[in-house]
Amino acid sequence: MRTRRVASWLLSFPLMVVGSQVAHGLAYRWVYPNAHVRLSALLSTGHGYMGTPGYLPLLLGVLFAVELVGVGWVLAGSFRRSLRRPVPAWAFALLPMLGFTLQELLERGLSGAPSPWLTVLAPTFRAGLLLQLPFALAVYLLVKLLLRSADHVARRLRGTAVPRPRLATLSLRWVVLEARSRPRGAMASGHAGRGPPAQPAFS
Secondary structure: OHHHHHHHHHHHHHHHHHHHHHHHHHHHHHHOOOHHHHHHHHHHOOOHHHHOOOHHHHHHHHHHHHHHHHHHHHHHHHHHOOOOOOOOHHHHHHHHHHHHHHHHHHHHHHOOOOOHHHHHHOHHHHHHHHHHHHHHHHHHHHHHHHHHHHHHHHHHHHHOOOOOOOHHHHHHHHHHHHHHHOOOOOOOOOOOOOOOOOOOOOO
């Protein structure tokens, strides 16, 4: 059971993180349309890393690697029918919102804000929390599509597998039945199997 959970979470969790981070970035673009004002807000709230050019490729690279492992594991589980157990639907809605909230509190705390708990009153927090829902729905539908695709590929591969020949098994059964149906020989019926002694040629 633990293995099945790991397979499903390896497939679902990276997509949840990507959806949450995209919603995170869109929230600041929504609240601060001006690039200079947005950059100042990012730097003052502990989001300076979001302005660095190497942040997004690094994050996507790590998550993509984990996603490949998850897809491969789920595909293997479709063959064995034991490695896949779907992640509950509520997790797709609850975990991104919880992760976004914790991330905002942590970023404000590390930036030296006097009252990190006031983050929940910020307009970017409300916008980001609201954007988590449509992205969570999109991730949920995408994971369902990936699971169905893995099952479809597994069925196709199982259907093209070469069946084991049964000719040898059928031949062996035929030989056994044939041997059982044959009558016993002369030795088994009690006859000696030899003729009378030969008569001499001259009396």
